[in-house]
Amino acid sequence: MRLLFVHPGPLLYTNVFLRLEPLGLELVAEAARRAGHSVRIIDLQVESHADYHRMIAEWQPDFIAFSCNYLANVPEVVDLAKATKLALRGCFICVGGHSASFIANAIVEHGEGAIDCVLKGEGEPGIVKLLEAVAGDLSAIAKVPGAVTADGEGPRPGFVQHLEEVRPARDLLRNRRKYFIGTLDPCASIEFSRGCPWDCSFCSAWTFYGRSYRLLNPECVVEDLASIAEPGIFIVDDVAFIQQRHGFQIGEAIARKGIRKRFYLETRGDVLLRNKEVFQLWKELGLTQIFLGIEAIDEDGLRKFRKRIPLGRNFEALEFARSLEIGVAINIIAEPDWDEERFRVVRDWCLDVPEVVNISINTPYPGTETWLTGQHRLNTRDYRLFDIQHAVLPTKLPIAAFYRELLHTQRVLYRKHMTWWTVPALARELAGNLMRGQTNFMRGIMNYNKVYNVEKMLADHARPVHYELPVSPRPETNAPTARAAQLYIHAHRGRAGRSIDDSTERFVDATRIGASG
Numbered sequence: 279m280r281l282l283f284v285h286p287g288p289l290l291y292t293n294v295f296l297r298l299e300p301l302g303l304e305l306v307a308e309a310a311r312r313a314g315h316s317v318r319i320i321d322l323q324v325e326s327h328a329d330y331h332r333m334i335a336e337w338q339p340d341f342i343a344f345s346c347n348y349l350a351n352v353p354e355v356v357d358l359a360k361a362t363k364l365a366l367r368g369c370f371i372c373v374g375g376h377s378a379s380f381i382a383n384a385i386v387e388h389g390e391g392a393i394d395c396v397l398k399g400e401g402e403p404g405i406v407k408l409l410e411a412v413a414g415d416l417s418a419i420a421k422v423p424g425a426v427t428a429d430g431e432g433p434r435p436g437f438v439q440h441l442e443e444v445r446p447a448r449d450l451l452r453n454r455r456k457y458f459i460g461t462l463d464p465c466a467s468i469e470f471s472r473g474c475p476w477d478c479s480f481c482s483a484w485t486f487y488g489r490s491y492r493l494l495n496p497e498c499v500v501e502d503l504a505s506i507a508e509p510g511i512f513i514v515d516d517v518a519f520i521q522q523r524h525g526f527q528i529g530e531a532i533a534r535k536g537i538r539k540r541f542y543l544e545t546r547g548d549v550l551l552r553n554k555e556v557f558q559l560w561k562e563l564g565l566t567q568i569f570l571g572i573e574a575i576d577e578d579g580l581r582k583f584r585k586r587i588p589l590g591r592n593f594e595a596l597e598f599a600r601s602l603e604i605g606v607a608i609n610i611i612a613e614p615d616w617d618e619e620r621f622r623v624v625r626d627w628c629l630d631v632p633e634v635v636n637i638s639i640n641t642p643y644p645g646t647e648t649w650l651t652g653q654h655r656l657n658t659r660d661y662r663l664f665d666i667q668h669a670v671l672p673t674k675l676p677i678a679a680f681y682r683e684l685l686h687t688q689r690v691l692y693r694k695h696m697t698w699w700t701v702p703a704l705a706r707e708l709a710g711n712l713m714r715g716q717t718n719f720m721r722g723i724m725n726y727n728k729v730y731n732v733e734k735m736l737a738d739h740a741r742p743v744h745y746e747l748p749v750s751p752r753p754e755t756n757a758p759t760a761r762a763a764q765l766y767i768h769a770h771r772g773r774a775g776r777s778i779d780d781s782t783e784r785f786v787d788a789t790r791i792g793a794s795g
C-alpha cells in the first residue's frame with residue numbers, strides 16, 4: 279500500500295525557539311516500511327497545508343496516518359482528515375501519538391466518520407498489525423491492540439519488544455535543515471531511553487508508558503548517531519541519564535568513535551547531582567545546553583507538583599550546572615492565581631539567576647492526575663489553547679492583565695539574555711549559522727514580538743470553537759492517586775518494567791511521592 283505519515287503544523291513555541299524533527303512519527307513510518315509498504319512523510323511544521331493537499335492529489339495514498347502528540351493540534355488534524363476523506367474517499371485514515379491516546383474516542387467522534395481509527399500507545403507494533411487488517415480483513419481492525427474505532431476498542435496496546443529493532447526513517451524527511459533548537463541549527467533528535475520512572479501529578483509521560491523505563495543499547499545509539507549529518511543533537515528523553523552506567527556507556531562509545539556533536543538534553547536537578555561525573559563526561563563530548571524542570575520557586579509550589587526535590591537541592595543543581603559552564607534553561611510554572619505582586623517576585627528572582635528562564639502556564643492535561651481534578655475548573659475547552667502558553671483555568675487577575683504580566687515577565691527574561699555581554703557571543707553563533715546557510719534561529723528571534731503579543735493571545739481566546747475537549751462527569755469520592763492507575767495507556771508492569779538498578783529504584787522512590795505503584 280501507499281502510506282503517508284503526517285506531522286501537524288507548528289504551535290506557538292515552535293515559531294520562535296525551536297522546531298524539532300518528528301522522531302516518533304519517523305519510527306512508526308519505518309516500522310511500516312519494513313512491513314513492505316511504500317512510505318512517505320510530510321511535516322507540516324515546515325511544509326504548508328497546500329503542500330499536503332498537492333501531495334495527496336498527486337500520490338493518492340491508500341492510508342494516511344497523522345501524529346497527534348499535542349492536544350493543541352487536534353482541530354487541525356480532524357479538519358485535515360475530513361478534507362482528505364472528501365478528496366480520497368477510499369483512503370484509510372488513522373491518528374496516533376501521545377495526546378491522541380488519552381482522548382481516542384473523542385477524536386473518532388470529532389472526525390464524524392473521517393477518522394477510521396485511533397491507534398493508542400507506541401505506534402511501531404500497532405501500525406504493522408493495523409496495516410495487515412486494513413489490507414486484508416477489515417473486521418480484524420477492532421482486534422488490533424490499541425485500536426479505537428467507532429465500533430469499539432481493541433485490547434491494550436503492546437510495548438515494542440526491543441527498542442533497537444525499530445529505527446527512525448530519517449531519510450524520509452524532506453527538509454532536514456529546518457530543525458533547530460536555539461543556536462543548535464540544524465539539529466536532529468535522538469532517543470537514548472523511553473518512559474519515566476517518576477510520577478509527577480501534572481505530567482502524562484509516565485501514565486502513557488505505564489511508569490515503565492527502558493534503555494536503548496549503547497552500540498545501537500552510537501550507530502544511529504554516527505549516521506546523522508546534523509551537528510546539533512536534541513536528546514528526546516524525558517529525564518536524561520537517570521542511570522549513571524548507561525550515560526557512561528553511551529558517552530564512552532561516542533568518544534571511541536570520535537563523534538563530535540553539540541547536545542541538548544532535559545533532566546532533573548536531583549539526577550544531575552546524583553550523576554555528576556556523567557554530566558562532566560558529556561560536557562567533554564559536546565553537551566551545550568541542559569533544560570532543568572524546576573517548576574516552582576517556593577517549597578509549597580514544588581510540593582504541589584509532587585516533585586520531592588527540596589528547593590535547596592534545586593539550587594545546588596543549578597550551581598553545579600553553572601560550574602560545568604554549559605547553558606542552562608529552567609522552566610517555571612505560572613499559576614492562574616498569580617497577581618501583579620507574584621509576577622514581580624518571580625521577575626526579580628529570574629533576573630537574579632544567570633539561567634535562561636522559561637515560564638509556562640499550569641495546564642491540566644488528559645492523562646495526568648491534575649486533569650482528574652482540574653478538568654472541572656476549566657474556563658475553556660478549546661484544544662488550541664492547551665499549549666501551556668495560554669491560560670485555560672480561571673485567572674485571579676482579569677485575563678488581559680494576566681497576559682500583560684506574563685508577557686512582560688517573559689520579555690524581561692528574554693531581554694536579559696540580549697545584553698551587551700551576551701550579544702557578541704550570540705552574534706558569533708548567528709554568523710556561523712548564516713555562513714552555513716542556517717537561518718532558523720535568526721527567524722525565530724525576529725518572530726518573537728509577533729508571537730508573544732497580548733492582543734494575539736486574547737484574540738486566540740475569542741476564536742469560534744468547533745471542537746471541544748470532553749470532560750468526564752463530576753468526580754466521585756476516590757482520591758486522585760487511586761484513580762491515576764486508570765490513566766495508564768500501556769500496562770503497568772511494576773518494578774519489572776523499569777530497567778534501572780536497585781539503588782536507582784530506591785533513589786526514584788525517595789524523590790517521588792506517588793502512590794501509583
Ligand code: B12
Pocket residue numbers: 288289290291292296297298299300301302303305306343344345346347348349350372373374375376377397399400401402404405469473480481482483514515516638643644664665666667
Ligand atoms: C521531545 C518533546 C518535545 C519536543 C518536540 C519534538 C517533536 N518534534 O515532536 C519539543 C521540545 C519541541 C517539545 C515542545 C513542546 N512540548 Co513536548 N515533549 C517532548 C517529549 C519529552 C518526548 C517526545 C518524543 O519525541 N518522544 C520520543 C518518541 C519516540 O515518542 P513519541 O513522539 O511519543 O512517539 C511515539 C508514540 O507517541 C506514537 N506515535 C507518535 N506519532 C504517531 C503517529 C501514529 C500514526 C501512530 C500510530 C503512533 C504515533 O508512536 C511513537 C513511537 O513509539 C514528550 C514527553 C513524552 N515522553 O512523550 C513531551 C510532550 C509530548 N510535550 C508536551 C508539551 C506540553 C509541549 C509543549 C506544548 C510545551 C511548550 N513549552 O510549549 C511544546 C509544543 C510542541 C510544539 N509542537 O510546538 C506534553 C504534551 C502535552 C499534551 N498533551 O499536549 C508532553 C507529553 C510532555 C509532558 N510531560 O506533559 N516537546
Ligand code: SF4
Pocket residue numbers: 474475476477478481482483484516517546571
Ligand atoms: S520526572 Fe516527572 S515531570 Fe519529568 S517526565 Fe518524569 S513524571 Fe514527567
